[in-house]
Amino acid sequence: MAIKTISIKGTDSSDIAAQAKEALKGFDVKFLLFFASSFYDDTNPIAELAAAFPDSRIMGSSSHSEYCNSGYTDHSVSIMAMDQDSVEDTCIQVVENIDQTVELQDVAKDMEAHFGGKDEIFNNFDKYVGIVLFESGAKAEEIFMDRLGTATDILFVGGSSSAAENNISKVYANGKSYANAAVLAILKTVRGYDVLKTQSACVMSERRLAVTKSDLHNRILYEFDGKPCGEVYAEVLGVSTEEIPNYFVSNPLGIVADGEIFVRTFNQIQEGGITLHCGIPEGSEINVLKIGDIVSDTRQALDNTITYQPAGVINFNCLYRTFEMLNKKLTDDYCALWGRYPSIGFSTGGEAFLGHINETSTVLIIK
Amino acid sequence: MIQKIVTEKSKGNQVIASSIKTKIILKGIAIDKYTPASPDDFVVINKLREIGKEFGIFV
Numbered sequence: 188m189a190i191k192t193i194s195i196k197g198t199d200s201s202d203i204a205a206q207a208k209e210a211l212k213g214f215d216v217k218f219l220l221f222f223a224s225s226f227y228d229d230t231n232p233i234a235e236l237a238a239a240f241p242d243s244r245i246m247g248s249s250s251h252s253e254y255c256n257s258g259y260t261d262h263s264v265s266i267m268a269m270d271q272d273s274v275e276d277t278c279i280q281v282v283e284n285i286d287q288t289v290e291l292q293d294v295a296k297d298m299e300a301h302f303g304g305k306d307e308i309f310n311n312f313d314k315y316v317g318i319v320l321f322e323s324g325a326k327a328e329e330i331f332m333d334r335l336g337t338a339t340d341i342l343f344v345g346g347s348s349s350a351a352e353n354n355i356s357k358v359y360a361n362g363k364s365y366a367n368a369a370v371l372a373i374l375k376t377v378r379g380y381d382v383l384k385t386q387s388a389c390v391m392s393e394r395r396l397a398v399t400k401s402d403l404h405n406r407i408l409y410e411f412d413g414k415p416c417g418e419v420y421a422e423v424l425g426v427s428t429e430e431i432p433n434y435f436v437s438n439p440l441g442i443v444a445d446g447e448i449f450v451r452t453f454n455q456i457q458e459g460g461i462t463l464h465c466g467i468p469e470g471s472e473i474n475v476l477k478i479g480d481i482v483s484d485t486r487q488a489l490d491n492t493i494t495y496q497p498a499g500v501i502n503f504n505c506l507y508r509t510f511e512m513l514n515k516k517l518t519d520d521y522c523a524l525w526g527r528y529p530s531i532g533f534s535t536g537g538e539a540f541l542g543h544i545n546e547t548s549t550v551l552i553i554k
Numbered sequence: 555m556i557q558k559i560v561t562e563k564s565k566g567n568q569v570i571a572s573s574i575k576t577k578i579i580l581k582g583i584a585i586d587k588y589t590p591a592s593p594d595d596f597v598v599i600n601k602l603r604e605i606g607k608e609f610g611i612f613v
Contacts, residue, residue, distance in 0.1 A: 312567060336577045337608045340563075340570045397584070444579035445572050468582030470601065541573055542580040 189272035189377070190499035190553060192529045194255035196263045200227045203264050204235035216240050216268040218277045218374065220318070220501065221247035222533035223264040225350040225357070232264065233359035243268075244277045246370045247359040248320045250533035251349035251506055257526025259509075259518050261351060265531040273498045273553055275314075276302065276375040281360050283368045286325040295338035298373050308341060316380045316551065317343035318372045318501075320358045323536035324348075325367045328543035329466050330404070336541060341373060344382050344551040346503030346535030356536070378498070378554040384540050385488035386450045386547040387508070391438060391477035392423045398473060403466035409459060411473075416461055423475045432456060436507075439546055441476045442467070450476065452507070452545040464537065464545045478546075481508055482520045485548065489524055497552045500525065502532030504548040509534040528552075555602045555613045556585050562611045574609075581605055 193210045197203040203223070219240055223232045228249055236245055253265040278301040280294055299305055308315050319335070321328050328347055335343060348356045360370040374380075396419055400410035411419040421428045424438060435453035440463075442449045451473070454462040467473065493500070502525060512518045525532070538549040556578065564571035578585055583601060606613040 309565070309567070312569065333577075333581060336573070336580075340567075340573070342569075342573060395584075398582070442579060444576040447576065449576075449580065468580075470582035470584065470598070471579070472584040472587070541576045 189270055190529050191268045192255055192499065192531050193266045194253065194258055194260060194263050195266065196260070200230035200232040200235040203227060203232060204239040207236065207266055208239040211268050214268060215270045216243040217271050218269040218274045219243045219245045220267045220531070221245070221264055222250040222253050222531065223247055224253065224262045225249040225353055225355040226262045227264065228355045228357055228364065231364065233364055234362055237362040244279050245360065246279055246318070246320060246372055248348040248533065249350055249355060249357045251351055252509055252534045254502055254504065254522065254525060254530070254532035256530055257522045259522050265533065267499055267501060267531045269499065269553070273377055274374050275377055277372055278302065279360050279370065279372045281365060281368055281370050283365065285321070285327045285331050285369050286367055289331060289334060291334045291338040294371070295335070298371065299339065302373065302375055313379045314376050315341050316374055316376060316382070317341045318374065318551065319343045319345035319539050320370045321347040321537065321539070322356055322358045322366050322368050324356050326406070328537050328539065331369055332539055332542045342382055343371070343539060344503070344549050345539040346549065347537035349506050349534050349536040376553055380554060381492050381552040382540065382550065383488055383492045383552070384447070384544070384547055384549045385485050386448055387479045387481040387484040388439060388441060388448060388450055388476040388546065389479055390441065390443065390448070390474045392475045394423055395472040395474060398467050398469050398471045401467050401469050403468050406463045406466040407457070407460045408463055408467060417456065420475065437478050439476050440473045442471055442473055448476065449542055449544050450546045465543050481512060482517050482524070485521065486524050493528070493552055495554065497528050497554055499553045500528040500530040501551040502530060502548055503535045503538050504532050505538055505546050506534040506536060507546050508548065555599065555606070556588065558613050559602070559606050559609060559611050563609050578605060
């Protein structure tokens with residue numbers, strides 16, 4: 188057994204760590220990834236887990252709700268533990284103050300050096316993969332992913348923290364909790380990995396809209412094709428400008444890159460523009476999308492990629508998608524898809540793969 | 555210019571080549587609409603020079 192997945196509910200973080208230690212007795216945990224309901228944050232889950240597994244590398248995130256195998260829960264902790272049969276080596280680093288401009292060249296260089304440098308990674312590219320967890324309050328993911336993608340070729344998959352009722356959002360590593368930070372891990376896997384993303388959205392209109400005025404940092408969109416973006420969006424949908432907020436959820440925007448859709452969702456209209464949950468740089472071309480069927484699209488994406496028995500699967504699933512499935516009573520059908528593998532996941536405040544994405548599920552499969 | 559960045563950065567690795575193309579698109583260059591025959595757009599050319607520099611490639 189190279190990967191174990193467990194879901195735990197406890198009275199506090201100490202109880203969680205004790206239960207995890209018992210469940211993983213006899214299993215030599217090299218790397219431990221956890222998604223903990225923010226309910227546990229005040230009892231310091233990372234410190235308790237670090238004490239329970241002193242020889243393991245550990246990283247995690249707070250969560251609104253958690254997935255484990257075929258289960259969906261809240262107020263729980265989902266844990267994936269990997270031993271040396273799955274992961275040969277790991278390197279974890281924390282980058283703080285991500286709301287300020289961060290340069291990641293040195294971080295990437297240090298992390299790559301841990302494994303022997305760029306050439307070793309290039310020559311064994313199918314073994315190395317990254318995980319990135321953002322504290323979502325910083326709202327800096329798109330800039331960070333751009334810098335990270337410039338600094339390293341390693342594919343990073345991940346998501347942004349979310350929170351339960353107490354609204355506490357954190358990421359965890361090195362025995363500590365962090366706000367306004369990102370946790371990066373590079374894994375040298377034993378048998379390799381696959382990455383997929385599924386966004387249950389497709390192109391509604393083939394008309395491409397050029398972003399001619401936007402504020403990337405503040406995630407504000409002003410103009411398409413030199414005209415107010417709301418007017419053009421309404422024109423594409425064939426509705427009046429006053430009606431467009433009714434379409435924000437069902438018809439998000441997408442950048443289509445190399446056949447893949449990178450979804451950008453709307454937040455709200457504000458004077459002169461529309462705020463988004465992910466900034467779009469000027470010069471981009473976008474399509475208006477329509478939301479499809481989460482369960483069937485996810486099934487298709489998983490079945491197309493996972494044609495073998497994976498050791499473990501990590502699902503960074505957008506919180507909006509979780510809400511939509513709860514509203515439509517699709518959660519059991521969705522979870523049944525993931526119950527086919529040892530898997531964990533959580534409802535994310537944003538997803539990461541090559542860039543920052545919305546209303547998507549990004550998935551890391553460890554072979 | 556686009557092809558030079560992708561080719562030099564990926565060194566023949568198709569996964570990296572695909573990811574570089576996507577990264578360039580997410581930086582705001584709609585690469586699908588440009589071909590070697592496209593008329594020069596100096597805003598885009600300068601942006602590509604900057605992107606190339608970030609990747610350590612001079613174009």
